[in-house]
Amino acid sequence: MYMNYNEFKTKLIDDLENKLNNEFDISFNKIYKINESYDAMTISKDNIGININLNKQYRMYLDNSYDYAYQRAIHIIEEGFRNKPNIDMKELYDYNVMKNKLFIEIISIKSNIDLLESVPYKQIEDMAIVYRFLLNNDNGRASILITNQILHTLNIDENTLHNDAIKNAQIINPMIINDLSEVLSEMMNEDYSTKERIFIASVADKIHGACVIAYKGFMEQASLKAGGDFYLLPSSIHEVLIVPDNGHFRLEDLQVMVKEVNENEVDEIDQLTDSVYHYDHKEQLFELGEKYLQRLNT
Structure with missing residues (x-):
């Protein structure tokens, strides 16, 4: 029945x-x-x-x-x-120990409004940096999302958490920026070249690798790869694409592409945002693409 x-x-x-x-x-x-x-x-x-x-x-x-x-x-x-992780509860609430296990993830604010009410976070345009403790990395990444309650128990402020997490994340999850054509060639075991040089950025284990946009030095390294200004496309929570702003791409076309890929190819649970972002290397400014266009036209 x-x-x-x-x-x-x-x-x-x-x-x-x-x-x-x-x-x-x-x-x-x-x-x-x-x-x-x-x-x-x-x-x-x-x-x-x-x-x-x-x-x-x-x-x-x-x-x-x-x-x-x-x-x-x-x-x-x-x-x-x-397969439960081996957690020492005394260590869990000892920040001097746990700060060496800190890393970050970046998520959509719009898709996680309820979650963000209970966790510390730092906003980057329409995205949010959240913080985790890595418990083990043997059979997939086991981690704990840091909540407001955990932060209170640790007796630290959000700025301390943020600064320590950014620093440690780059140690335990270093960023990687590769030429997209080289990555595709390796995956398909054949030569795969593209008209334009596009780059893909993630972390070493390719899990929640979009967080690299918050790493210190990422924008500068991406700018060197792109030869100056670039658009950043959030292909998923696991990786982002770096597209040189060399006059060959229109923001509107890139926005349509990101939206269509999210709707048709990326599982909802793996989506970051439908937005396209822009980095101005002279101003050292990362912003939503539409903000960039407004700034150009004023």
Whole structure:
């Protein structure tokens, strides 16, 4: 018999509670993550919490069966505790230790309004820098998003957090700027040349690499690659494109391209913004493309 979302959620919660047999603490809340939010059932034990995305489980039920969604939830819980990061809670609240694990991510303000109410951040045009602690980097990056509550517990101010995070991020996640044609040639195992020299920038592990635009020295290095002023296109949260402002590209065309790529090729969870940005190397000014045009016309 078909179940609506509330009926499914009630049954799944009851079945999971019976399966777990009071060995875990169970709570329910709304989880806000980068570019997404969902209803969560949180399974906790020994300061480790595993979130079950109830909205996602319901989609699994609709696409497959209730038993499939239930078994997947059990698998998430078992795997989550089996592969839990080794966290020393005393270290977590010792800033002198944790500041060496700091790194940054850059996200859309518009797509993360609710999330940004609970975390410290620094605005760059229509984007926001947020801060994380790296827990381990062995099997994918495990990290903790720094919330206002964590910041208060650490007893530091936002400027200290920002400056330390920028400095340390460049150590543990160094930036890389490559010629796009060379990257494509390597991926396709054949010569792939482009009419215009376009560059792609990210971090070493290519995870949330768009953050490089906040690194010290990035704009200057990108300007050297581009031969002066450039447009910056946020192809995703993982990388950005550097397009020389040499008169061969119109801002309006680039804006259309970014919007179309986001709509047709980039998963919503991986999107940064639909905006195009511009860097004026003489003024050392990074701004939205439309602001640049307005400045030119005044």
